Amino acid sequence: MELTTWTNPDPGAIPPRVGDFLRSLPGPTAIAVHGKDRSRSRVLVTLSHGNEPSGLEAVHRWLRSGRTPVVDVLVLFGSVEAARAEPMFYFRMLPGHRDLNRCFRPPFADATGQLAEAMLHRIHAAKPEAVLDLHNTSGSNPAFSVTIGDSPEQRALSSLFAQQMIVTDLRLGSLMEQDFGCPIVTIEAGGSQDDTAAGVCDAGLEAYFYRDEVFADAGEVSLLEHPYRLELQPHARIDFADHALPDRDLTMRADIERFNFAPVPPSEPLGWASGLGSLRASTGRDTRDAREFFRIEDGRIYTRCTLRMFMATTRADIAASDCLFYFVREG
Ligand SMILES: [Zn+2]
Known part of the structure; x- marks a missing residue:
């Protein structure tokens, strides 16, 4: 599975319907959008699970708006093939494949592992100041974040989307366990069927893409530790x-x-x-x-x-x- 890069896609060329947009992707895709300040970048990973559409939907709305982010933004869509297998947005991963968000550590032998490795390289190359991994939960949930640490920067990123932050010792090979030299959090924006998930993603990404200082003005989060x-x-x-x-x-x-x-x-x-x-x-x-x-x-x-x-x-x-x-x- 190749990771294709699109740079500054023309907003007018983005299909208005998200299903058509998903079908128009060449496969796993990195979308680079240049910001006002080209010296900094922020990464958003989403659609690591094919049954979690809220992040893709929010990015689709954002790309069509054509607005220039405050810094460079790199968006990665991982499980594009699983998401567009019929019925659309049903499969977490393609049958017979590994879960992409368990593959961000060696061995990178199979197709999913190779995609994970390509995503890791792409994120490292961006030298981001922050990484967000945006998911939906399979069941209905309020929004929350998951981290492997508790720093003020992780709290600040979490607070853009959620009031609850879960700090875990679990090591599953997920993206948030990796060291990119910058803060990283996983956001669970709520269940894919929850009406609130779209608003959580839109408001969070608005702050993530447009705040000059993304770690300033952090909201309060409450912690749940080591579940x-x-x-x-x-x-x-x-x-x-x-x-x-x-x-x-x-x-x-x-x-x-x-x-x-x-x-x-x-x-x-x-x-x-x-x-x-x-x-x-x-x-x-x-x-x-x-x-x-x-x-x-x-x-x-x-x-x-x-x-x-x-x-x-x-x-x-x-x-x-x-x-x-x-x-x-x-x-
Ligand atoms: Zn997920």
């Missing part, structure tokens, strides 16, 4: 329903997304299972037996203490291949 990631063991079967399903190791509530960022008390059932052996919880540094945080009573799954969870999805394929959700102990 556990609840993962399904390989070959375990999961689904989502409003009752226990036969032949599944785990049936989670179909409305589980409503708990994203809300406290979940120990009295609230989350689903059905006969045991918790198919689950594990890990912060990256620290892997725990899921039974430390969850319990089974009368065939239902409950938390042991109040937890705050986020990034819960009801896509069984994503829950199985990525994770069910993230959580921290409340208080």
Whole structure:
């Protein structure tokens, strides 16, 4: 998968509909837009996952506006092929391929790894003062950021989009773990179906592209530190329903997304299972037996203490291949 570069695309030549724009891309694409101050640059990576359109949609609106950013802007669209495979914006990655946002570390052997390596080279070459990686969550969520550190610059970048910042020890090979010699944050702008995600992206990018000093005038963010990631063991079967399903190791509530960022008390059932052996919880540094945080009573799954969870999805394929959700102990 080649990474093609477009420089200063003509706003009048950008198709008005985002689907047509996506189809017009040559594949994975870097779009360089020259700014008023050519001595500095900022990078935006988005569409690393094909089912997360909000960043692409916001960039599409911005490119059509034809406005000159304050500094050079480099936008990278990664998973273009996955996004435009039918049904459009359904596949996180193409079937049989690795998740691009797990491929930003060696070995770069396969096609996805080579694309990740090309993106890394392109970002390094831009010598940016900041890097943003803009995503949607699979399920419904308010906007939040994810970082591997807590610096004033990371808080400032986060605050352009979100009030919650999650600091994690997890190392998965994602873009935000890489060192570009400048601050980097991942933004989860909300679920791709959430009406609020477009406004979050537009307002955040307006600040990111037009503020002369992007780290000044930072808003407040509240921190959630070192969340556990609840993962399904390989070959375990999961689904989502409003009752226990036969032949599944785990049936989670179909409305589980409503708990994203809300406290979940120990009295609230989350689903059905006969045991918790198919689950594990890990912060990256620290892997725990899921039974430390969850319990089974009368065939239902409950938390042991109040937890705050986020990034819960009801896509069984994503829950199985990525994770069910993230959580921290409340208080
Ligand atoms: Zn994503």
